[in-house]
Amino acid sequence: GESVGLHLPTLSVQEGDNSIINCAYSNSASDYFIWYKQESGKGPQFIIDIRSNMDKRQGQRVTVLLNKTVKHLSLQIAATQPGDSAVYFCAELYYGNNRLAFGKGNQVVVIP
Amino acid sequence: DSGVTQTPKHLITATGQRVTLRCSPRSGDLSVYWYQQSLDQGLQFLIQYYNGEERAKGNILERFSAQQFPDLHSELNLSSLELGDSALYFCASSVDPPGEQYFGPGTRLTVT
Numbered sequence: 001g002e003s004v005g006l007h008l009p010t011l012s013v014q015e016g017d018n019s020i021i022n023c024a025y026s027n028s029a030s031d032y033f034i035w036y037k038q039e040s041g042k043g044p045q046f047i048i049d050i051r052s053n054m055d056k057r058q059g060q061r062v063t064v065l066l067n068k069t070v071k072h073l074s075l076q077i078a079a080t081q082p083g084d085s086a087v088y089f090c091a092e093l094y095y096g097n098n099r100l101a102f103g104k105g106n107q108v109v110v111i112p
Numbered sequence: 113d114s115g116v117t118q119t120p121k122h123l124i125t126a127t128g129q130r131v132t133l134r135c136s137p138r139s140g141d142l143s144v145y146w147y148q149q150s151l152d153q154g155l156q157f158l159i160q161y162y163n164g165e166e167r168a169k170g171n172i173l174e175r176f177s178a179q180q181f182p183d184l185h186s187e188l189n190l191s192s193l194e195l196g197d198s199a200l201y202f203c204a205s206s207v208d209p210p211g212e213q214y215f216g217p218g219t220r221l222t223v224t
Contacts (some may be wrong), residue, residue, distance in 0.1 A: 034212070043114065043202050043215030044155070089155060098168040099214065100145070102155040 009105040010085065019077040021098035021106045023090030028071060035064060035075045035102070039086045045076070047088075077108075085110045114211040115139065116216035123153050124222045133188070133219045137184055137205030143167070144186040144208075145213060146178055150199035161186055193223045 013019045025033065031052045036044035050057045050064045057064050063076040073090050078079075090103045115138035116194075125131055128156035137144050146158040148171075150169050157170035172178075180186045190197060204213040 043116075043204075043218050046212050046214065049212060057200065065213075069167070096158065099157050100169050104154050 008105050008107045012109045012111060014111050016079055017080040019075075019080045019084065019108060021075045021077075021088050021108065023073040023075075023079060023103050023106075025071050025073055025090065025092045025103070026101070027092055027094055028068070029094055029096070031095045033064070033073050033075075034091045034093070035062075036089045036091060036102075037084075038063075038089065038105070044089060065099060071081050080110050082110045082112055084108060093104045100108060114214040114216060114220040116205050116214050117185075118201075118216035118219050120219060121217065122220045124224060125193060126224055127193055127195060129193050129223075131193065131221065132190065133190070133203075135186045135188070135200050135205075135206060135216060135223075137186070137203075138214055140153075141205035141207055141214070142184065143206045143208060144180055144184070145215075146186070146188050146202040147201045147202040147204065147215075148198075149202060149218070153199075155177030155202075158188070190221070195223050197221065198223045 010020045011023040034049040037047050048059045050061050050062050057067050061078045065074045071094045087105045092098050093100045117136045119134045121139040142163045145160045149155045158172040159178050166181050175191050176187045200218045202218045204215045206213045
């Protein structure tokens with residue numbers, strides 16, 4: 001997909017290393033958080049989600065950590081691969097208004 | 113392939129015109145969401161329908177409207193187009209709100 005914003009934070013990571021992408025969310029009442037990946041020319045793709053009553057959730061090669069005290073969400077990607085190069089968005093959902101709010105995005109560039 | 117289809121893929125039109133974007137959700141998904149992605153505003157939630165009824169509204173302009181039909185496909189109508197409406201428009205669907213959303217490939221709208 002298109003770069004979201006002219007000045008996306010960019011993380012350059014060596015292939016095989018672990019990546020950590022951070023996100024500060026805005027609503028302390030948000031109930032549900034999702035990480036999406038957007039590759040060039042494509043729509044966002046779901047990676048992993050976490051509910052507000054959890055602080056950690058693991059998927060395949062990915063882990064999401066939630067720190068509600070400081071309203072911080074992170075995505076860890078293990079053994080980063082060239083196919084992980086994309087823009088990553090965090091999104092928060094408040095069940096009260098059912099609106100999914102996306103962060104600005106982080107560009108990840110994997111160096112072979 | 114997310115299973116969500118959007119047409120057309122590209123659309124070029126002039127200011128003041130009206131266009132209709134179409135979305136077919138994944139089979140079995142009752143919720144449809146519309147998003148606008150532009151360079152300066154990132155990914156913005158516009159509106160959500162669930163089984164034919166409007167469920168949530170985001171930053172949707174009055175010049176824009178949407179509907180979901182009995183067969184669950186959805187259309188987003190954009191009228192009195194302005195240059196600033198040029199963006200990628202994504203449709204997403206989910207089984208039930210707020211569940212994991214699957215995004216279509218998007219429609220790129222260019223207003224000249």
